[in-house]
Amino acid sequence: MNEVNNAYAYTPEQPGAGKGKPRRGRLIAGAVVGVLVLAGGVATTTWYLGDRSGTSVAPRVTDGRWAKGITPEWMSTHMGLELPKTAGSPQAAYETTSRFDTGLLTFTLTRAEAEKFLAKYPPAGKWLTPSPSLPSKAPHDFAHLGLPEPETLTTGTRYGDVCPGAPDTTDDPYATSDPQCVNLYAHAYTPTHTRIYLRAHYEPGISPLPETASPA
Known part of the structure; x- marks a missing residue:
């Protein structure tokens, strides 16, 4: 450490010998220190903007807009799922962003009606139940x-991906159709009623919104 300090220390010279040299050495030292400080600042900024592996964190989507005029009937048709005539409290929404669009549909049914609805639209696999140990989804949709x-309803809830319009692969094992799948959650919130939650994601800008819809 003393050797480094001595290298940049000012040493008096004989009068008239090498005027300006000590000052030049101090200017060069100051420039080196400035470059190191700047480089350290850039490295620190990169660390804060990225994860520990050095990968930059993707910016959050901030251009989301909820479209107006979205009806449950339109959303059910867009998802390819029936909206039961006996559905209570139906609600729908559609958000557009530059990355993807999100369609939402929810309604309530009696437990018996819900079982018929779920039997008509079985999941692509088995029904799953949320684990209390999993982190909850931040409120948004x-x-x-x-x-x-x-995702936050861990009691009386089952979920799965429902793919309406998917081909019956029992007769055609080589079917390659890729239907639009929907996330379905069924929450038995009372002993007699179940709320159905439906969520689907779409490529941005390709979904023709109803004529009455407009960005919020």
Whole structure:
């Protein structure tokens, strides 16, 4: 440490010998220190903007807009799922962003009606149940409709991906159709009633919104 300090220390010279040299050395030292400080600042900024592996964190989507005029009937048709005539408290919403669009549909049914609906639209696999140990989804989607996010409902809830219009592969094992799948949550919130939550994601800008819809 003393050797480094001595290298940049000012040493008096004989009068008239090498005027300006000590000052030049101090200027060069100051420039080096400035470059190191700047480089350290850039490295620190990169660390804060990225994760510990050095990968930059993707910016959050801030251009989301909820479209007006979205009806439950339109959303059910867009998802390819039936909206039961006996559905209570139906609500729908559609958010557009530069990355993807999100369609939402929710309604309530009696427990018996819900079982018929779920039998008509079985999941692509088995029904799953949320684990209390999993982190809860931050309120955003269904919070727009004044409801909790279905991922936070760990009691009396089952979920799965429903793919309406998917081909019956029992007769055609080589079918390659890729239907639009929908996230379905069924929450038995009382002994007699179940709320259905439906969420689907779409490529941005390709979904023709109803004529009455407009960005919020």
